[in-house]
Each structure stands twice: as C-alpha cells, then as structure tokens.
Amino acid sequence: MKHVTRRVVAAGFSAGAVLALGAVSATAAGPGVRWGSVPAVPKTAGVSAPNGLADGLAEHPVAQGSMRIENPDGDVQYYGYHADGPMLPQPGAVQSPGHNVEATKSEPDKNTYLRLRGLHGADAGYNYGNRFLFQGHEHGTPGYITRVNLDADAAHRVTLLATKTVDGRPLPAFDGSTWDPFAKKLLFTSEEGADGGVWQGGTDIGAKVQDISNVLGRGGYEGIQTDSAGNLWIVEDAGGATPSGTGAKLPNSFVYRFVPRDKADLSKGDTLQALQVVSRRTGQPITFTGIDAAHPTGGVFTDDTKDMHTYGTVFDTRWVTVHQGDASSAPFDANAAAKAAKATPFKRPENGVFRPGAGFREFFFTETGDTNADSKANGAYGGWGGVFRLTQDAPSGDKGKLTILFNGDKAHTGLDNISFIDRNHVAVTEDAGDALHTQRGLLDSAYLLDVNTDYGKGAQPARFLAEGRDPSATVDSAWSAAGNGFQNDGDNEITGIHTSDGDPTVAGLLGVKPPTPFRGGWRIFWTQQHGDNTTWEITEG
Template sequence: MAMPNSLSPELFQIVVAQGFTPLENPTALLTTYGYAADGPMVPPANAIPGLDNGEASKTEPDKNTYLVLANQRGPDPAYDYGTHFLFQGHESGPRATDGSPQGYLTRINLDADAAHRITLMADEVSDGRPFPFIDGSTFDPFADRLLLTGEGRGGGLWQATLDFPSVVDNLTGIVGIGSYEGVQVDPDGTVWLVEDAGGAYDQTTRGLQPNSFVYRLTPKDKTDLTRGGKLEVLQVLDTRGRPITFQDGFLIADILSRGMKELHTYGLKLKTRWVLIHDTDKDGMAPFDANAAAKAAGGTPLKRPENGVFRPGSGFTEFIIASTGDNNAKTGAGSRYGGFGAIHKLTQATPSASEGEIMLVYRGDTEHGAFDNLSFWSADEVLVVEDRGEKLHEQANALDSGWVIDLNADYANPDTRPVRFLAGGRDTAATIDAGLLALPETGFQNDGDNEITGIHVSDGDPSAAGLLGARIPTPFENGWRVFWTQQHGENTTFEILDKDILP
C-alpha cells in the first residue's frame, strides 16, 4: 500500500519538483521531470500486461547539485531565472531513435514560477550522441563544469557547462569506461571517483563478488580536464601487508576473504596506497576499461561503494565511503564480510598523498544497510540513505531509511546505533509499479518501490572555497539548504526545512 515519508519531528519538507512537472523546453521524447513521453503516466484501465506499453518510462532524477549563480539564462530570453538552482542527471528513461539510452540534464530553477520551473539543459553530448543515463554529479570550480557520472557497461564521466544550453563533453578517454557513481573534487583539482560495478553472484554464499573500486584522477590542468591526466586506483593492504585484490573466477574466496573480513572489523586500521593505472601522456586518450585496469594493477575491490564525500573540517584528509553490499538478507557474507554494506573512512596526510589508512566506521546489518548516497550534516555527522531494492524490501519488510552516522561514535558497542532522520514511504505511482513489477512476464520496464537518493547539504557556493568538505555545514543557516529525491514512482524532489521557521 502507499504510505507517506516520515521525517524527524523537528523537520518538515516541501516539494520543489515532481515527476509530472513539465519541462519549459520539452522535446518529443522528454517532456517532464520524471516521465518520458513514450507512454501514459499511469497504465490505462484496459491495458494488457505484457502486450501493451502500459506506462511511460520513468527517468529517475538522481544526485542533486545545488548552486547559487548569477546571470543564468534559459529558453525564455526575457525571463529572470533567479540565482538558486538545483541540477541533476537522470538515471533511466526511454531509448533514442538509434536504440541507445536517452538521458538528460535538468536544472530546477528554485526562484522561478511554474512555467519556468524546470529547464532541460542538455539531451545530447557534444559529439552528437544521446546524453547518457547519469547517476552522480558535483561541481568542479576549477574547470567551471558540472561533473556527471554514469553506471553500467557504458558508464563513465562527462562534464557540462552551466550556461544554457549546456555543452557536454565525454571524458571516458581520460578516466576510462567504468560504472562510476560517486564524484568529488578536492582543493588540488583532483577528481575522486567511486565505482558501483556490482559483481558476480555466487549461488553457494548468495553473495556478490567484490568488484568495485575507488579511483582518483590527477589532471594535467585542473582548469581543463580534457587535457588528460593520471588515473589511480586505491589499494588496501591486509594486516599481513598483502594487497587485497580481485581473483578472477574465485567468487567464494573473494566474498569470504581475509581482506573482506578485516575491512569490516571494528578497530582495525589497514594501510592504503594509490596505484597508477592510466596516464594519458603515455597511454593516449582512447576509451579504456577502467575496471579491468584496476584489477590488473592490483586495486582493492569493495562491496559496491556507491558514493564518497570529504569530511568537513578535516582539510580534505578524510574521505568517507558508503558501500551498498549484496541487497540480500540471505547473503552468506553477512555483516562480518560486508554483505549489508558499510561506512569506511579513508585518511591521508593530504588529499594528494600516495599512502594512507582505511578503517571501518559502521558495519551494516539487516536494519541499517544498503548504503548509497551520503552528505555531511555537521563536522561529525553524516546523513546516509539506503537503496535496499525490491528484494531486500520484501525480505526485511522494510522500505528505505536515512540515518545519521556519527563519526565519533563507537559502533562496535551494540548499544550504539544510528539515529533515523527519514523513514522513506511509498507513493501511489510506486505502489502501482511495484504491483506491475511483481507480475510474471509483463516486460514492465520501470522500478517498483521508491528509493531515497540525492541527499544533498550545501550552501551553493560555486567557488573553490565552496567545495563540499571545505566548510562545516550549518543546515538552515548561512545559506545552507538540504535536498533529497524520492526516486521511482512519482520522482519527487524535496527540500527539508526546520520547523522553527513555521509560525
């Protein structure tokens, strides 16, 4: 059944965009914020599952990037679009005329009226190809570009200008083809990338082989990423000093490895180092398989690390990583081997240091796990939201939640538990979709239950001083705002506010 979202009692939320909100400059295929124009928004009463195209493809707006900008333009040259904007790529959607995925980049104009509320910024790349499906985003103040990541076999990194219409460039010849999601920029202009590449499923353990890596790109010129640079992968050493690496074909050995156990053991600090896997000066700029290069170089695979952020106040020396795990309550990996996800802290003397150490902050379980997006609320508290997926929703009889993880807490103590700030609900459209998805052989193309995504705490400063991690957040004060998106279903983006502002 449908059920509302529930926030901590001191908070409330308002809608800033809904899936059916029209784009001010639609195309034949892309007409609204969350639905493509390839079918009706709800299945018609006489639709036959499996035979009729019963529902429009959901476009799934994903990670949010908030910016305060002057002199922004749009399709209407006479309109003042204001100064407050929320950008997002879309994770799914329809197919273009050539059969390739048709994604797009949107800008929510937070100061605008209904007719100008959402601008379609781009639906193609500068080479003329359709805009890809996008998961992650951030702003690079040195290159003056939005950085956009995409998962899957054709995933990678793209950059987009802020002006309208946005010019989008493909950077896969520099960072490779990879299932990238998390993307952040440090003060040196280095681009940090977190990969969500899933992994082979093992029938015996009911777990996924660790298959995803953490990368960083040191550009030749931080003001122009198209000039290339050096891509490195993170390598973790176990307590014996041996690299934790991917073993092709040895699923159980990797799932239940000593390294995975140590990575998910409280109190252990494991040494790390960065390993070079691609240098455009030597290797050229032809697209390459980043995941394969990471494995060949001895990078350490993690359990679907989807996103990472720098801890504010640390001088960009601490990088917090959220991993999803196996999305299966029956995984044999359990909590001890990261089956339910985890939060890790990578610490280095400087963001450009070649070595460091990694430690477990929080080990997921069936109640708190499947971690995906994260954003800092304060110097010590990070908001982490779940992406459990249909199977784990059903197995645990629980929808997604958002948790407050305190980096100073001792979660090795079973009495110390994260605080829930958001209990995700299920909107009407997601309830319909979940029912259609459960039917056998329908060919239904959309997801079912809602997912919490795009949690974002920012003051919108587009300068280098405004890099995420540079300042300690003060939500609801000094220009800091909080956003999240209830993905799937109606695809609604919310702003979270303090109840103290109410009369």
C-alpha cells in the same frame, strides 16, 4: 510551517503536498546537528505511505516528475517521465514487447545545488533568479540533464539543459553529479560499465556536454567529488558475480582518484589511480579474486574481507596508477585496469564525500553490499554493506589509513548516498531494493552517523528520514513483481541527499566549510526516486 506552505504554493504545488510527520524523539540543541529517530515504514502490498521525518524537520517538494519541462525536446517532456506512454497504466492495460503500459520514468538522481547569476531559460524575458539544483537522469533513452530553477514559478521551474553531447551523441543514463570550481564545469557520471564514464558540461540552457571518458576511463562510475588540489575522487558501483549457493556478490568495484594535468581543463588528461588496501595478515595487496576451481566463492569469504568489516581494524593504503593519458587517448576499461594494477575491490561502494573542515584529509564512502537478506556474507563478510573512512596526510598523498566507521546490519543496509550535515555528522541513505524491502518488511531510511562514535560498541544511528511509498510507486511495485517486461522500478528509493550553501567558488567546495543546516544559506535536498519522482527540500518544521 506557514513559510513552507507559502513556498510550496508559489512553486505551483498545493499546500496539501507538504509533509512534516511526527517523530519518536526530538531534535536537540547542542554542538552540531542532533536529530532524533522515527520508526521505519513497513512495506505492505498495495498500501501507500507518507514519509516520516524527525521531530523539528519538515520537507516540501521543489520539483516532481509530472512537471512539464519548459523547453521539451522529443521524448523528453517532463521532469521525471519520458513521453513513451501514459503516466499511470490505464484500465485493462497489458504490458507487452513494444507497448508500455506506463511511460518510462527518467529517475532524476544526484542533486548539485549552486548559486549562480545570469543564467537563462527558454523565456528570454523571464528572471530565473540565482539559486539552482542540477540533476542527471538515471533511466531511459536518451539520458538528460535538468536544472530546477528554485526561484522560479511552476511554468519556468524545470529547464532542460542537454540530451546530447557536443558531437551529437545521445547522453547516457547518469547517476552522479558534482560541480568542479577549478574547471567551472558540472560533472556527471554514468554507471553503465562499458558505456559508463564521466561527462562535463555547462550550467545554462543549451549546455555543451563533452564525454571525457577517454582520460577518465569507462566504468560503473557513480559518486564523484573534487578535492582542494583539483583531483577527482570517483566511486564505482560495479556489482560482482554471485558464487553459486551464496546469495552474495563478489567485491568488484573500486575507489579511484584522477590527478589532472590541468585542473582547469580535465580533458587534457593525466593519471587515473585506484585505492589499494594492504592485508594485515600477509602484508600484500588485497586484490580481486575471481571464481574458479581453486576459489569457488572468489573473494567473498576471505579473511581479508572479514578483517575489512571488523570494527577497530586499521589498514594501510596506497594509490596505484591504472592509466595515464591525454586528449588523444582512447576510452579504456577502468575496472579491468584497476584489477591489473592490483587495486582493492569493494562490495559496491557507491558514493563518497570529504569531511568538512578536515583539509580534505578524510574521505568517507558507502558500501551497498549484497541487498539480500539470504546472503551468506551478511554480518562478518560485508553483505549488509557499511561506511568506510579513509584518512591521509593530504588530499594528494600517496598513502593513508582505512577503517570501517559503520558495519551494516539488516536494519541499516544497502547504504548508498552520503552527505555531511555538519562537521561531525554524516547522512547516509538506503537503497535496499524491492526484494530486500519484502524480505525485511520495511522500506528505505536515511540515517545520521556521528564520525566520533564507536559503533562497534552497539551504538545505533538516528533514523531521521523514514521513506514511505507514494501511490505511483505502489502501482509500479505490483507491475514490477508481475514482470512481463515492465521497465520501471517499483518501491521508492532515497537518492541525491545533498547539503550545500551553493557557493560555486573553490572556497565552496564540499568539504571546505562545515555546514550549518538552515542557517547561512545552507540547504538540504533529496530525491524520492521512482514513483512520482519528487525532489524535496528538508527544512525546519
């Protein structure tokens, strides 16, 4: 623990900020990562709680919301707060239209770690090092992009990269991020539907950010990854309507693949595709089913939906074209285009990653589900969400196979962020939300799944991270429950789980090299979103 404490103090935090809590079972040596489990943290009204980590693991903060940005700009002053109110409500404060009792939390989201040389910040005479963590921010206006300078001191720790596009438009709220080594650009996604899409930009201060949604489409985009052929894989989070009396959401989100004309310049355009799954019952595509007199519950309770959430069931898949365009194209509705092309909708599949060392032939993605313990789709019809595996002969292949690796349940639900920890183990995190936290009496957790395990036979994933609730989130939870227009989220959420060695070359694409955590430069980060908005690095304890 001494090395962790030294690094925390150097970053401007107190040694008391370090958390390395006891666990139920220990990590073990062996082929790949084998972490034990800790109990979930109960949700208790008005009570804060620290995070719990599996034995042998520790965490320390690399940035937190109240850290002042070294080059503030207007409303953007802090890593995790806009400048439209105090950081905590004052005694006697009353939320009302036009008056925030608390500053809007910017919610730093997905993390992208890179090792780069020659980057600059606001201080021309300062050496910012060569290890950096990039984030888009999910909440508030304008949206913004930050770079956490991991080698820097507290005064130079967080650099603002951009709040506007090259044509002067405010950035949207961002949810996903990745690095494209072919285009040498950071890619950011926004799940804002008609205002969502994909933006690309540089890594240095004053980054020029370009909206490329004219070729990639508008949609509820969140997860984004680049494969070895230079294609982009995008996972959409577009919540569907809830049929009356079901508590369940319609499958309404798609998995996309963009095949660029020039992988070194995505803005030149070309073909957006969506994943189509073929019914084992009819041999026809499984398509979007809306709510009408003939289908009062839409596609929620169909046999195909049930089959897709049944262990051991394997489906044929193919990619269908939803749009083709070039630099002169206008932005288009990708979700509507996917429906028209008879692509297959899922129940909020938020993020996806390639299995490392598998030649980009295996893609795993999460499905968040309904985040409602009262959903009548829970269990057989995917209400609890899960994790899917798509296999193909090649990343650019037209056909593949789809099966479910893990079908969620009440204790493992709202699955959102995902990152491979080594060749065979993938970390998935919950975003269950305040309502489901209250329903089940537990806060969010992160789990380790073994891709070679048959979870249909009753095996359980290891809970290596049990998220607590920091004091700010505890306060926010009470304000959120009270309503009155309070604009911030309540309980903490686990986001941005990210394992990388920071290699910015094509050979460093996530999915090429099997990670070796804590060895060979491999690092693990996650963000405790909401509340204090702390971004952590997980290390050995």
